[in-house]
Amino acid sequence: MVTVTFITADGREQVAEIDEGISLMEGAVGNGIDGIEAECGGNCYCGTCRVYVEPDWQAVVGGQGEFETPVIETTGDENPNVRLSCQIAVTDKLDGLVVRLPENQT
Numbered sequence: 001m002v003t004v005t006f007i008t009a010d011g012r013e014q015v016a017e018i019d020e021g022i023s024l025m026e027g028a029v030g031n032g033i034d035g036i037e038a039e040c041g042g043n044c045y046c047g048t049c050r051v052y053v054e055p056d057w058q059a060v061v062g063g064q065g066e067f068e069t070p071v072i073e074t075t076g077d078e079n080p081n082v083r084l085s086c087q088i089a090v091t092d093k094l095d096g097l098v099v100r101l102p103e104n105q106t
């Protein structure tokens with residue numbers, strides 16, 4: 001199991017235990033994390049699964065994928081740390097990961 005902390009915009013910490021091999025979005029939804037909507041079910045289409053990767057973790061998590069950037073652009077979210085959580089595969093390297101959540105997933 002991989003432990004990931006999701007911090008809401010108002011500073012509430014939510015800790016999830018996630019199986020390796022699924023996406024960070026699936027792990028968040030499975031753990032009932034508040035603040036991830038994932039309306040498209042992980043198809044890199046809706047942009048409502050956004051997370052902000054803490055600076056210390058960016059090298060491990062990596063940057064946006066080719067199909068991810070245009071979706072993020074449609075949301076108008078200009079946070080430099082933004083990723084779509086459905087496009088982040090959970091591996092043991094992510095154990096201890098901390099991400100923040102946007103105020104609104106629109």
Ligand code: FES
Pocket residue numbers: 025037038039040041042043044045046047048049071084085086087
């Ligand atoms: S769940 Fe829709 S873009 Fe990630």
